[in-house]
Amino acid sequence: MDDPDVDLVSCFYVPPFLTSEPDNHNHLFIGMNSGSVHIFDIKKKEFSDFTIRNLKQTEVNVLNYHRVSDMKCQPEKMHRLLIAHEKCQVRVYNMNK
């Protein structure tokens, strides 16, 4: 993760484990103050290569996302991640696509 002087963890979330095992993706989501989301593999105990970056960092000058205030997965389709940012922006990520 980033240096705490630059960026700080604002929230993190683990989706509940389902009885149907293939739907469990075993990942921990860590939301940052900058708006980006880091992903940690629980089984391998290491950070995933895939991170959801803030649009500011990818230099797409469309929206400036703010602090991640909360994250949730859809209970039936766990690959769909809902990320709520401050100031009313919500992103839905489909992680299998």
Place this chain on the structure above:
Amino acid sequence: MYKKLKQKFFGEAAKKKQEIREKSLENLNQNYHTFRLTEDNSKGFGVLGGYTAASNIDENVSSNLAFDKYQGLLAYGTRSGDIKMVSMKGYEQEIYGAHDGCAILHMLFVPGQLLLFSIDAKNRLVCRDLRSTGWQTSEGGDANLRSADVKVAASYNQKKLRGQ
């Protein structure tokens, strides 16, 4: 005459009902424990309002709580970097120096997996596997959780540090 009798009878009945209500409220107040985690009341009554009398972590409780409904475990961290876990069965566990004196900001149980994640002010993520430990009470003396199985470095460079 009838009206006066009616008022007397129903007035007394209403009074009795009110008394019963007040008594029940008193009983409720007696059985009710507040869970305000301030430094002042934690010193006097234990951390959880009198439930944890044997507690040694009585200060610097930060505003993070982790709860596993499947295992019945509640954990919280402190600003001094300690962790305390309370089981629904009455067991307690304290981990001193869990984050090397750094304030714990976030804690989370993986539901049903006995994994406890905690993040401190230096952005260090620590994963604790509670399955590899003997779960004992804090009064048992030798109740050491095996400390962090994995520590991930603060800088995001995919470092993997196994063990302490």
